[in-house]
Amino acid sequence: MSKSALMVYEDYRGNYNVGDYIQSLAAKGFLPEADIFINREKLAMYKGEKAKLIMNGWFTHTKNNNWIPSSQLDTLFVAFHINNLAKKTILSKEGIAYLKSKEPIGCRDQNTVNLLQEVGVKAYFTGCLTLTLDRYKKNNIEREGIYIVDPLYNYPQSKYIFHSPITAIKGLLKGRAFQIGKLERHLRNIFTDELLKTAHYRCQDLPGKNVTDEQRFKVAENLLEEYSKAKLVITSRIHCALPCLAMGTPVIYINGFDHVIDTCRFDGILDLFNCINVNPKNGYFTANFDLNGKVDVTTKVKNSDKYLTLANNMKDICSKFTDS
Secondary structure (H helix, E strand, C coil): CCEEEEEECCCECCEEEHHHHHHHHHHHCCCCCCCEEEEHHHHHHCCCCCEEEECCEECCCCCCCCCCCCCCEEEECCCEECCCCCHHHHCCHHHHHHHHCCCCEEECCHHHHHHHHHCCCCEEECCCHHHHCHHHCCCCCCCCCEEEECCCCCCCCHHHHCCCHHHHHHHHHCCHHHHCCHHHHHHHHHECHHHHHHCEEECCEEECCCCCHHHHHHHHHHHHHHHHHCCEEEECCHHHHHHHHHHCCCEEEEECCCCHHHHCCCCCCHHHCEEEEECCCCCCEEECCCCCCCECCCCCCCCCCCHHHHHHHHHHHHHHHHHC
16 A cells, blocks of 8 residues: 655755645645655655655755656646746656656646646646645634734845845845835835734744754644634735635735746736735735725735635545545
């Protein structure tokens, strides 16, 4: 009988992305047991027992050119993302042949669907597997607290620019170091001072030194527990916003991204949210929901239920794979 594998992740600039572990928690929900942890960047190197692995997420994140999973891994491609940074690696001649052997490929975003179809691989849109995290949903509770999670995290911030001498020099040369105040200014355009002062702030990009994978999964679960009880969550992290849909937590997604590395992830996803789109140059914003003035502590939003068809479809696909 095959083992069940679960993906874990490498640090980037000394930090780990909690959202990656939230994606793995979504996959874990379909496994009888997580027998094996496998590093996402080292799937080709796996030589252990035959194991089933749900391939959801962004691969070759660290530009690893040896990405094709080991033959010891029985893989299901659902909620799969090909970033513009990785498409040359993934869509090599060998990579395309591998993907064709796993058709049809379920994709997290429409851009990935298009990339695969252009090279002759059958693909369809699934959305993100974190839409299936309704097992954390709380019913009949009094929701409390507004949570702000990494808003406009792509904006220049001192913790990233001055992370190391090299990043500091780059930040100075590119002028980003002189834009550090932009984040606060643009947030104050959108939210009242009262909301910004009273909200609970959380970060999904955390130091990874001496933090085990088990501890990282626990951090991810603790954050999901907090989000599941919140009155409102405001975030620029898709792996915070999408789980909130699944858990029934009112959520507003703040989109201030303008680089193709980010925007290629969003096609088909942003349609699911209450979304505020921000012009990163001047802070001008528009909302796709009814909003008069700024968002304040009394603002109420209702989530769309468009995600449900996607979530139910992924549940069916993943359950059939892990039960077989």
